[in-house]
Amino acid sequence: MNAKTQFDPREFRNALGTFTTGVTIITASAPDGTPVGITANSFNSVSLDPPMVLWSLAKSSRNLEAFETSEYWAVHILSAEQEALSNRFAKSGDDKFSGVDIDLGLGGVPLLNGCCTRMQCKTSFMYEGGDHIIFVGEVIEFDHQPVAPLVFQAGKYAVATRKSATLSMAPGADVDSSFSEDFIGYLLARAHFQFYSQIRQHALSYGLNDTEYFFLSVLSVKDGRSLEKLNSLFSYTGFEANEQVLQGLRDKGFVRLDGTTCYLTEVGRDSTLRIIAAAKALEADVLDRFGYWETVSLKNLLKQLIIQTDPGLAHPWDDGTEAK
Numbered sequence: 137m138n139a140k141t142q143f144d145p146r147e148f149r150n151a152l153g154t155f156t157t158g159v160t161i162i163t164a165s166a167p168d169g170t171p172v173g174i175t176a177n178s179f180n181s182v183s184l185d186p187p188m189v190l191w192s193l194a195k196s197s198r199n200l201e202a203f204e205t206s207e208y209w210a211v212h213i214l215s216a217e218q219e220a221l222s223n224r225f226a227k228s229g230d231d232k233f234s235g236v237d238i239d240l241g242l243g244g245v246p247l248l249n250g251c252c253t254r255m256q257c258k259t260s261f262m263y264e265g266g267d268h269i270i271f272v273g274e275v276i277e278f279d280h281q282p283v284a285p286l287v288f289q290a291g292k293y294a295v296a297t298r299k300s301a302t303l304s305m306a307p308g309a310d311v312d313s314s315f316s317e318d319f320i321g322y323l324l325a326r327a328h329f330q331f332y333s334q335i336r337q338h339a340l341s342y343g344l345n346d347t348e349y350f351f352l353s354v355l356s357v358k359d360g361r362s363l364e365k366l367n368s369l370f371s372y373t374g375f376e377a378n379e380q381v382l383q384g385l386r387d388k389g390f391v392r393l394d395g396t397t398c399y400l401t402e403v404g405r406d407s408t409l410r411i412i413a414a415a416k417a418l419e420a421d422v423l424d425r426f427g428y429w430e431t432v433s434l435k436n437l438l439k440q441l442i443i444q445t446d447p448g449l450a451h452p453w454d455d456g457t458e459a460k
């Protein structure tokens with residue numbers, strides 16, 4: 137068959153890239169016992185009974201002969217932590233295994249560690265597939281562990297994030313209205329208020345309202361700041377402390393004043409740290425239910441949103457004298 141493509145090969149690659157995959161490294165042992173391996177995302181499942189999988193190898197691969205002659209090969213489904221390993225096995229070279237911790241599997245096939253899944257396979261069929269050879273193998277042994285997988289999407293590495301459960305809407309609510317359950321302002325506000333309401337309870341137990349708690353937590357990041365500076369650092373909350381708030385905190389023994397500069401007293405520091413510790417425990421509890429990579433993604437996206445919407449505010453850990 138000599139079908140000529142009617143379309144741009146780059147566009148075709150881009151189109152294929154819209155199919156999101158995991159990333160594997162397939163390994164084998166060359167006839168002289170040299171370990172060989174290649175990064176591949178053409179892996180797929182074929183059959184459950186018998187258990188079979190497939191992948192395809194470019195005919196241009198330096199390892200074509202090794203894979204064609206090896207009776208066994210192993211598929212390693214990479215974890216999100218193994219991006220560097222994926223890059224290493226995606227380049228032609230002789231030193232792919234140098235410094236890599238391996239075990240030996242069936243037929244002396246090198247087995248990598250730290251993957252989501254390892255499958256040791258025996259070649260069942262090899263097919264010509266254009267400029268690739270398709271390997272179909274029977275899975276003889278496998279092991280797996282519950283770690284986050286590495287994902288490949290549109291030519292880039294990614295992490296898998298589960299879709300959130302849909303919030304139930306009030307009966308008759310208009311899903312298409314601009315203030316729907318998908319409105320990011322609503323989602324952020326709701327997440328914030330629900331999360332913060334629990335921290336507020338801790339602050340209240342120390343006799344601190346929202347403004348006072350924000351004031352003290354900013355002061356706990358860096359002591360010895362003026363009322364004006366402190367206000368500038370938490371102005372994004374919409375709360376503002378005035379002289380009266382300051383006097384109140386001093387009367388309750390949380391701060392002392394040196395002219396216009398505020399300092400935390402021992403009681404003030406201890407109380408603030410205890411509330412922050414409770415907030416951290418709450419965070420750990422909530423994020424525990426997310427899993428590591430979803431937590432990283434969530435924090436990363438929130439940081440990006442903060443940067444994108446930042447009108448130039450100072451941060452609590454900045455000196456507070458100048459805007460970012």
Ligand SMILES: Cc1cc2nc3c(=O)[nH]c(=O)nc-3n(C[C@H](O)[C@H](O)[C@H](O)COP(=O)(O)O)c2cc1C
Nearest residue numbers: 175176177178192193194197198199225226227228
């Ligand atoms: C995410 C990703 C997926 C890849 N998938 C395949 C594949 O399925 N088949 C293939 O032949 N090459 C694939 N490659 C390219 C090979 O990894 C690369 O060409 C290979 O390591 C070349 O080494 P070799 O000549 O030593 O075999 C992929 C590369 C990356 C980064």
